[in-house]
Amino acid sequence: MGRRVTIEDVARAAGVSRQTVSRAINNKREISPITLERVMNAVQQLGYRPSWVARGLATQRTHTIGLVVPDITNPFFPEVARGVQDAARAAEYNVFLYNTDESAEREHQILYSLASQPVDGILLFGSRIDDSDLTTFAESYRPLVVLNRRIGHPGVGMVLVDNYAGARLAVEHLINRGHRHIGMLAGPLASPSSIQRVGGFRAAIEQHQLPLQDSCIVPGPPTLDGGREGAEQLLYHHPEITALFAYNDVMALGAVQAYIESGYRVPDERAVVGFDDIWIAELVHPGLTTIRVNKYEVGYRAAQCLLALMEDPMQCPPAVEIGVELIIREST
Amino acid sequence: MGRRVTIEDVARAAGVSRQTVSRAINNKREISPITLERVMNAVQQLGYRPSWVARGLATQRTHTIGLVVPDITNPFFPEVARGVQDAARAAEYNVFLYNTDESAEREHQILYSLASQPVDGILLFGSRIDDSDLTTFAESYRPLVVLNRRIGHPGVGMVLVDNYAGARLAVEHLINRGHRHIGMLAGPLASPSSIQRVGGFRAAIEQHQLPLQDSCIVPGPPTLDGGREGAEQLLYHHPEITALFAYNDVMALGAVQAYIESGYRVPDERAVVGFDDIWIAELVHPGLTTIRVNKYEVGYRAAQCLLALMEDPMQCPPAVEIGVELIIREST
DNA sequence: TTGAAAGCGTTACCAA
DNA sequence: TTGGTAACGCTTTCAA
Numbered sequence: 001m002g003r004r005v006t007i008e009d010v011a012r013a014a015g016v017s018r019q020t021v022s023r024a025i026n027n028k029r030e031i032s033p034i035t036l037e038r039v040m041n042a043v044q045q046l047g048y049r050p051s052w053v054a055r056g057l058a059t060q061r062t063h064t065i066g067l068v069v070p071d072i073t074n075p076f077f078p079e080v081a082r083g084v085q086d087a088a089r090a091a092e093y094n095v096f097l098y099n100t101d102e103s104a105e106r107e108h109q110i111l112y113s114l115a116s117q118p119v120d121g122i123l124l125f126g127s128r129i130d131d132s133d134l135t136t137f138a139e140s141y142r143p144l145v146v147l148n149r150r151i152g153h154p155g156v157g158m159v160l161v162d163n164y165a166g167a168r169l170a171v172e173h174l175i176n177r178g179h180r181h182i183g184m185l186a187g188p189l190a191s192p193s194s195i196q197r198v199g200g201f202r203a204a205i206e207q208h209q210l211p212l213q214d215s216c217i218v219p220g221p222p223t224l225d226g227g228r229e230g231a232e233q234l235l236y237h238h239p240e241i242t243a244l245f246a247y248n249d250v251m252a253l254g255a256v257q258a259y260i261e262s263g264y265r266v267p268d269e270r271a272v273v274g275f276d277d278i279w280i281a282e283l284v285h286p287g288l289t290t291i292r293v294n295k296y297e298v299g300y301r302a303a304q305c306l307l308a309l310m311e312d313p314m315q316c317p318p319a320v321e322i323g324v325e326l327i328i329r330e331s332t
Numbered sequence: 333m334g335r336r337v338t339i340e341d342v343a344r345a346a347g348v349s350r351q352t353v354s355r356a357i358n359n360k361r362e363i364s365p366i367t368l369e370r371v372m373n374a375v376q377q378l379g380y381r382p383s384w385v386a387r388g389l390a391t392q393r394t395h396t397i398g399l400v401v402p403d404i405t406n407p408f409f410p411e412v413a414r415g416v417q418d419a420a421r422a423a424e425y426n427v428f429l430y431n432t433d434e435s436a437e438r439e440h441q442i443l444y445s446l447a448s449q450p451v452d453g454i455l456l457f458g459s460r461i462d463d464s465d466l467t468t469f470a471e472s473y474r475p476l477v478v479l480n481r482r483i484g485h486p487g488v489g490m491v492l493v494d495n496y497a498g499a500r501l502a503v504e505h506l507i508n509r510g511h512r513h514i515g516m517l518a519g520p521l522a523s524p525s526s527i528q529r530v531g532g533f534r535a536a537i538e539q540h541q542l543p544l545q546d547s548c549i550v551p552g553p554p555t556l557d558g559g560r561e562g563a564e565q566l567l568y569h570h571p572e573i574t575a576l577f578a579y580n581d582v583m584a585l586g587a588v589q590a591y592i593e594s595g596y597r598v599p600d601e602r603a604v605v606g607f608d609d610i611w612i613a614e615l616v617h618p619g620l621t622t623i624r625v626n627k628y629e630v631g632y633r634a635a636q637c638l639l640a641l642m643e644d645p646m647q648c649p650p651a652v653e654i655g656v657e658l659i660i661r662e663s664t
Numbered sequence: 665t666t667g668a669a670a671g672c673g674t675t676a677c678c679a680a
Numbered sequence: 681t682t683g684g685t686a687a688c689g690c691t692t693t694c695a696a
Contacts, residue, residue, distance in 0.1 A: 006689055017667045022691060032665060049448035053388040054689030056450070057672045062385060064428075073414050078405045085404070085431055094449065096396075097429045099417055116381035117426065118388070118450070224611075253615060279556075283585060285617035338673055349683045354675060362681060386673030389688045667696080676687075 005048045014042040025050060053118075062118040065306060066096045068110055070126035074222065075250065075278040076295060077125070083299025084123060091307050093120075102188055102221070104128040111137055121145070121306045128190045143309035145302050148193045150319075157305040158319040159298060163193050163275075166291040166324035167200025170245045170273045173289070175208055177271060177332055179243035183216040185230040185255060187247025194219070194247055197275065201245055213238075222247055227254025235262060242270055243332070249274035249281050249290055256288070256331060271332040287329030298322055337380045346374040357382060385450075394450040397638060398428045400442055402458035406554065407582065407610040408627060409457070415631025416455060423639050425452075434520055434553070436460040443469055453477070453638045460522045475641035477634050480525045482651075489637040490651040491630060495525050495607075498623040498656035499532025502577045502605045505621070507540055509603060509664055511575035515548040517562040517587060519579025526551075526579055529607065533577055545570075554579055559586025567594060574602055575664070581606035581613050581622055588620070588663060603664040619661030630654055 011018045016035060023031045024039035042048070056062040067084050069077045081097065088095050096119060100107040107129050114122060121143040127134065131151070138144050138156045145157035174182050184201050187194040198217060205212045216238055220226035227246055231254065234241055246252035252274030256266050264270045266286055274281060277292035301320045309317060343350045348367060355363045356371035374380070388394040399416050401409045413429065420427050428451060432439040439461050446454060453475040459466065463483070470476050470488045477489035506514050516533050519526040530549060537544045550565055552558035559578055563586065566573055578584035584606030588598050596602045598618055606613065609624035633652045640649060 004689085008689080018690080019667060019692090020665085023666090026691085030665060035665080051389075051450075051689055052448055053385055053394060053450045054672090055691075056385040057383075057389050057674085058689080058691040060672070062450075071414070072404070072417070073410045075407070075410075078407075078410050081429070082403070082405050082431065085429065094428050096426050097413070097417065099414065116384055118383075118385045118394075224615075257615070280612045280615070283556075283589070283612070283616055336673085339675095340673080350674080351676090351683060352681085355682090358675085364681060367681080383673055386688090387675075389690085390673080390675040392688075665696105667694105669693090669695100671692080672690085674688085677685085678683105679685100680681105680683080 004051070005046045007048070007050065009046055010039065010042045010048045013046060014039045056118055061120050061310075062094075063092060064094045064096060064119045065303070066098060066114050066117065066119040066122045068098045068100060068107065068122065068124050068127075070102045070128075071099050072097065075280070076248065076276050079295035080125060080299035080302075083296040083301075084303045085299075087300045087303035087307070093307070100126070100128065102126070102128060102190075104130075104190065108133070115141065121310045123302055123306055125302075126191065126193075128188070143306055143313050145306045145309065147298065147302065148191075148196065152316070154316050155309060155313045157302070157309050157317045159302045159305065159322065160319050161193065161293055161298065161322045162324050163196035164200040164203070166275060166293070167197040167245065168204045169324070169326045170275070170291055171201055171204035172208075173326055173328065173332060174243040174245065174271060174273060175204070175210070177243070177267075179271060180210055181216075181238070181240045182210065182243045182245060183218070183234045183238060183241040185227055185234075185244060185246040185251045186217050186219045187222045187226075187251065189219045191222075197245075197247060216241060220251070222251055224250055224254040224257070227251030228258040229254075231255035231258035232262070235259075244270070244272045246272060246274050249276045249278045249288060252288055252290065252331070253280075253284060256284075256286070267330060267332050273332055277327055281327075282329060286331045289329045289332040290327050292325040292327045294322065336383070337378045339380070339382065341378055342371065342374045342380045345378060346371045388450055393452050393642075394426075395424060396426045396428060396451045397635070398430060398446050398449065398451040398454045400430045400432060400439070400446075400454065400456050400459075402434045402460075403431050404429065407612070408580065408608050411627035412457060412631035412634075415628040415633075416635045417631075419632045419635035419639070425639070432458070432460065434458070434460060434522075436462075436522065440465070447473065453642045455634055455638055457634075458523065458525075460520070475638055475645050477638045477641065479630065479634065480523075480528065484648070486648050487641060487645045489634070489641050489649045491634045491637065491654065492651050493525065493625055493630065493654045494656050495528035496532040496535075498607060498625070499529040499577065500536045501656065501658045502607070502623055503533055503536035504540075505658055505660065505664060506575040506577065506603060506605060507536070507542070509575070509599075511603060512542055513548075513570070513572045514542065514575045514577060515550070515566045515570060515573040517559055517566075517576060517578040517583045518549050518551045519554045519558075519583065521551045523554075529577075529579060548573060552583070554583055556582055556586040556589070559583030560590040561586075563587035563590035564594070567591075576602070576604045578604060578606045581608045581610045581620060584620055584622065584663070585612075585616060588616075588618070599662060599664050605664055609659055613659075614661065618663045621661045621664040622659050624657045624659045626654060
């Protein structure tokens with residue numbers, strides 16, 4: 001292994017000062033072509049690679065961002081993460097990944113620990129802490145971009161998926177298909193996107209003057225089992241419900257399973273529409289009708305917003321709006 | 333925002349030296365209970381959080397590992413990543429995530445850049461560079477754990493999925509089902525796990541003295557389209573083939589789609605078995621017969637191995653062996 | 665265009 | 681048990 005090659009070694013080899021080496025490798029142009037070449041040769045020769053840690057300490061910037069998601073195994077997030085990575089890579093940033101497991105406490109821990117971590121900015125997706133906590137954090141902290149939350153604060157960026165419109169599209173589609181008793185699997189109660197989707201759901205139902213009891217909206221974890229159990233519960237308490245709008249595709253898939261296991265045919269007897277349009281939505285049978293969200297775009301644009309914010313931390317960037325689209329398949 | 337609270341501020345507030353503060357926050361016990369308490373009070377009061385960057389520069393360790401995967405949107409990897417994250421978190425390590433896109437060149441870039449990055453160790457999954465490059469890298473570098481490669485080098489850990497046995501299990505299952513003309517979708521040629529799976533495939537075929545032409549083994553990207561195209565190609569050139577063993581579940585799913593679109597019934601007329609047992613394998617219709625790999629375990633144990641290696645970088649840890657299991661569903 | 669000196673915030677080493 | 685001083689490897693500031 002040997003000792004690390006430092007800027008000092010390069011300086012000595014090239015017969016210049018450390019500072020000159022620094023200028024050379026950072027493309028400052030207050031340097032003569034001849035010295036530049038000499039330095040670069042020495043860099044090559046010695047295989048010098050500047051230390052990001054030392055540089056980070058000197059500049060107070062580490063070229064690193066933290067990506068916080070509920071759970072990377074939730075199929076919504078890998079694509080988002082991919083978008084983030086690609087945007088980050090283009091700007092030569094590294095990405096730390098953290099999972100909160102939908103736990104506000106865990107999220108707190110991570111956010112708190114990130115304060116001493118070498119990150120220049122944070123991407124917070126699927127946040128479960130409450131608004132006041134988040135604002136406090138934003139105030140004491142560096143640039144931050146949040147998903148599906150309105151935080152009007154300098155240095156904080158927002159990416160907003162049009163959950164409300166998406167939910168309405170879903171419900172109206174079900175109504176068009178002739179359903180009059182529609183339930184909802186609401187997902188995690190603490191999730192802003194859940195609140196927004198429930199809002200759109202209610203609005204559409206009311207607008208069409210359909211019956212709606214609160215007990216027709218059941219919360220649950222955004223997982224296959226969460227969807228299955230929610231559907232079973234509704235089947236038991238509200239057998240009149242013939243169609244379900246699910247918080248996300250995974251829950252929708254669970255619901256379809258529950259229906260089929262209970263002997264119902266989908267879509268003939270029971271219909272289900274999901275949200276997100278994860279890649280398997282078109283592979284399963286019946287194909288899942290859903291609201292498409294461009295997940296890669298969510299990640300990519302969030303990262304871009306963060307990068308801009310890190311350039312100028314005091315700005316209030318406009319919210320990044322992500323549109324949605326109804327994708328009709330066989331489950332409705 | 334204000335200026336950062338440093339160890340100096342704490343020292344002043346507590347009326348001790350920086351060194352004493354350092355001892356206090358690092359739980360060294362060469363410190364009297366009274367001073368410890370005084371220091372900790374000051375830490376609380378000022379909201380002091382040590383800087384990982386400064387600490388990293390001083391200790392030459394950043395408590396960070398780099399996780400390199402081909403593509404986090406390939407459904408094999410989120411679970412692996414999750415295992416890594418959980419193991420890393422337990423040891424208070426951060427995880428950088430990088431995607432190579434199955435490109436050896438890109439992998440090179442990442443590995444090379446990681447040399448100046450603040451990581452204490454690297455987890456390399458789905459590597460596509462050749463053995464000599466990898467060995468060179470391992471030599472000049474810090475602890476490293478690779479998946480599905482035998483690199484006998486101090487400081488390098490190995491996690492080996494039993495691809496060979498898995499492939500044999502798959503093929504023997506197909507043979508038991510009465511198939512005599514079996515093809516393989518081999519996945520990425522440069523992938524060691526592909527080579528191992530092809531090896532197991534050939535061995536099983538030969539042992540049962542079944543016919544096998546090289547053209548019955550077609551490579552392709554490990555994606556849905558890769559599987560679909562591979563299956564179509566085989567359908568065209570080798571219509572006698574009634575069963576397919578696919579490099580992974582995603583390709584297998586693509587193959588099933590291709591068959592169904594071409595009017596074949598699965599499993600009655602054509603059978604397919606995959607590899608990995610990703611979560612949707614049991615959701616699709618027909619459910620996919622596959623070889624189960626505990627992906628979370630792969631990540632978790634790889635990370636543990638790396639953590640041990642970072643404690644003692646010169647050891648040659650035993651390879652971590654990951655067993656596999658045949659899961660029979662409706663596609664065969 | 666170049667170089668010297670002073671940080672950046674921490675820990676390591678040695679002396680008190 | 682404590683504190684002083686010197687790293688760690690780089691950039692920034694200012695002077696030449």
